[in-house]
Amino acid sequence: MTHFLVTGTAGFIGFHLARRLLDDGHSVTGFDGMTPYYDVRLKEARLALLTPRDGFRQVTGMLEDRSALEAAAALERPDVIIHLAAQAGVRYSLENPGAYVNSNLVGSWNVLELAKALQPRHLLLASTSSIYGANEKIPFAEGDRADEPMTLYAASKKSMELMAHSYAHLYKVPTTAFRFFTVYGPWGRPDMAPIKFADAILSDRAIDVYGQGNMSRDFTYIDDLVEAIVRLANVVPVEASRITTPGLFDTLSAQAPFRVVNIGGGHPVELMAFIETIEKALGRPATRNYMPMQQGDVPRTFASTDLLHSLTGFTPSVELEEGIAAFVEWYREWRG
Numbered sequence: 139m140t141h142f143l144v145t146g147t148a149g150f151i152g153f154h155l156a157r158r159l160l161d162d163g164h165s166v167t168g169f170d171g172m173t174p175y176y177d178v179r180l181k182e183a184r185l186a187l188l189t190p191r192d193g194f195r196q197v198t199g200m201l202e203d204r205s206a207l208e209a210a211a212a213l214e215r216p217d218v219i220i221h222l223a224a225q226a227g228v229r230y231s232l233e234n235p236g237a238y239v240n241s242n243l244v245g246s247w248n249v250l251e252l253a254k255a256l257q258p259r260h261l262l263l264a265s266t267s268s269i270y271g272a273n274e275k276i277p278f279a280e281g282d283r284a285d286e287p288m289t290l291y292a293a294s295k296k297s298m299e300l301m302a303h304s305y306a307h308l309y310k311v312p313t314t315a316f317r318f319f320t321v322y323g324p325w326g327r328p329d330m331a332p333i334k335f336a337d338a339i340l341s342d343r344a345i346d347v348y349g350q351g352n353m354s355r356d357f358t359y360i361d362d363l364v365e366a367i368v369r370l371a372n373v374v375p376v377e378a379s380r381i382t383t384p385g386l387f388d389t390l391s392a393q394a395p396f397r398v399v400n401i402g403g404g405h406p407v408e409l410m411a412f413i414e415t416i417e418k419a420l421g422r423p424a425t426r427n428y429m430p431m432q433q434g435d436v437p438r439t440f441a442s443t444d445l446l447h448s449l450t451g452f453t454p455s456v457e458l459e460e461g462i463a464a465f466v467e468w469y470r471e472w473r474g
Contacts, residue, residue, distance in 0.1 A: 139193075143216035143258075145169045145207075145249065146223030147188065147196065148181035150327050151264070151318075151363065155220065156188055158364045165193035169210045170223060171200040175230070175237075176328045183472075184325055201245025207252050215256065218371055221249045222264045224295075227329055228434050231291040242294035243301075250305045253313075260312050260374050262367065265299055267319040267356070267402065267439045268292035276406075277442040280317070280398045281387040289434040299398065307394035312374045316367065319402030319441045323360030323461060324468030332462070335416050336469050339424045347409065349431035354406040354438045359461035362454035366401045369450035381448045388445065402441025403454045415458055419466040 142159055146152035147168030156166045168188065172181055188194050195213055199206025201223055225231075225241040246263070253261045270278045271286045287293040299315045306313040322332045338345045373379055375397035381388040389398040407415075417423050431437075447453045 139164055140217045141165045141167070141214050143167045143169065143211055143219045145201065145221050148172055148185050149222060150325055151321060151360065152222045153184040153188065153325060154323075154360050154364050155222070155367055156194065158368060160188070160191050160193055162368070165214065166195075167210055167213050167216065168194065168196040169199060169207065170196070172198055175225070175227070180325075180328065201248055202240050204248040204251065207248055211252060211256060216258055218260045218262070219249065219253055219256075219258050220262045220367065220371070221246065224264065226291070226327070228268060228289050228291050229432060230329070231289045232433060235290045238290050238294045242291075242298060246298040247301060250301060253311045254305060254309045257311065260314065260371060261302070262371060263298060263302055263313065263315045265315045265317045265398070266292065266295045267317050267400070267441065268436075269296040269299075269317065270439070272436045276438065277404070277440040278400065279387065279442040280389045280400055280445055288436060303391060303394055303396045306391070306396035310395065312376060312395040313397075314370055314373070314375055315396075315398045316370060316401050317398065317441075318363065319356040319358050319400065319439055321358050321360055321363050323465050326360070326465065331412070332416065332465055333469065335413065335424065336420060336466060337473070339417065339420055339422050340473070344425040344427040345413070347413070347426050347428050348435060349409070349437065350428050351410045351426075352437070353409045353431070353435070354440075355409070355412070356402045356404065356406045356439045356441045357412070357458055357461070358401060358403045358454055359456035362403070362456050363401055366446060366450065366452055366454065369452050370399060370446075373449045379449070381445065383448060386444055386448060399446050399449065400441040400443060401446060401454070402439070402443060404441050404443040406438060406440045407458055412458070415462045416466070419462045
């Protein structure tokens, strides 16, 4: 049994990951600030499914409060730290940039300081596909240039990666940063397209289709994402794990036990096809309100999953139709 410290356990991804780790027989200390970025009742409902579980304990606190993080780690010294908590959302970063500085920079630095003190077997950090910006080379590979962020959210995540590399070098904490690509599924965030679209369609409201619908996203089903994280937790970024396959670039640093890995579906979907899949699952058409692309948006995302597969033997495989059907089944029940 491994003991995990997971930040963001009341969040969409953290909830699913904690549940999987518990199912696998591990123990989990969860940490979450329960911020009101979206309806806290959804976060409380997720935690209500975790708190009765053997091996799970929850601590409420903000990432900016290092003493709260230290108190959580003191409950049971973690073997592995998985840092998922963050101020999320591309568009919200235009409205409240300070939240991203506090959570994603100061908060992540506190996690790095905690790892420096505890020296866990592995530290894993959630980054984002947003750091690729408007990269025209597809698919997005980990070795591609990623220093032209389009939003403060993307900049804060890239900065976290850079800070983590320096700590991995200075303090020899094995660290993996994984870049998520548009995660969806049951218990998802209300500010993301699946819930926004489903709620509008079921309420007979028009959905806002940005970029005139001429965008595509690499959607990743939550179970695939969790499987990838669980497997990566066992791939400690040390020299012995370096991939030497010809034609495949391993991001394992030459200066530190640090690696970056994409986690994405690897199959971009046009926005209009995504909407049609939701319409089919709901059994109702959407009224569409076509709008220009929003500030900070990018036209496409597309993950290269070659490194993930080489490291773990796993490639995300859940088709959009299957994932959306599972999401809609959950959402109908949640919505009542």
